[in-house]
Amino acid sequence: MSYLAVIVAAIAQFFLGFLWYGPLFGKTWRSLMGVNQQSMSGGGMGKTLVWSFIGSLVTAAVLRKLATMVGTHSLGGGVALGAMVWLGFIATVTLASVLYEKRSVNLYVLNNGYQLVSLVVMGAIVAAWR
Template identity: 30%
Template sequence: MEFYAENWLAIIAAAAAGFVVGGIWYGPVMGKKWMGAVGLTEEDVKSGNMGLIYGTTFVLSLVASTTLAHLLTYFPAAPLGTVVLIAVGVAAGFILPAIGTNYLFSQKSRTLFLIDATYWLLFYAAMGVVHALL
């Protein structure tokens, strides 16, 4: 299997998988609870520049996927479970502490942290699955 950093199909597909996870998580699964936790209404959300928001989010997902792909080049023969654990470990070891620190200092709720932290774990798990399979 040709691995990761040069596999642009995997990078794009993994970014898309994470993006889809976000749409599901912040839509039907946790959308209303998330809006309440951040103090937004549906009208507030709809009034945002959706093209800019979704476009930039996808570009940032590509950055995350490319970075994960680069890390995974050090594990060229790793099985699916290992790749997913590495990806989730990136989220648990880097992203969760960073957002947790920000949320503590900005006095955000534990609910918002749990919603966002779970999303990032799922986002990286989805990317890990795609990178492992492609």
């Protein structure tokens, strides 16, 4: 396993999350969540960011292992792997929050858009890395 590929993929997901939930869709996300900028600036954000990055590292390592197990070592194969992981595990599992918890469909779409894009990017990085 290329540890550098895993680290780069985790950084890419982390940076994409910053963009997605910041300048790109931050205002929409906060509105859908019912929070404001002031309530988000409280303490504990450092701990949240550290745990988020650890989660990104785990995701990248698992994607790298899956890519190796299925013999995917190309950019296109990594994109397909990321998309399939999203469809098979993320989109379906998080759909329960809409169906059973009556969460917002718009929030589901926003969050799952991020998950799809981040998994595709991570899959491409870890599969194509030599």
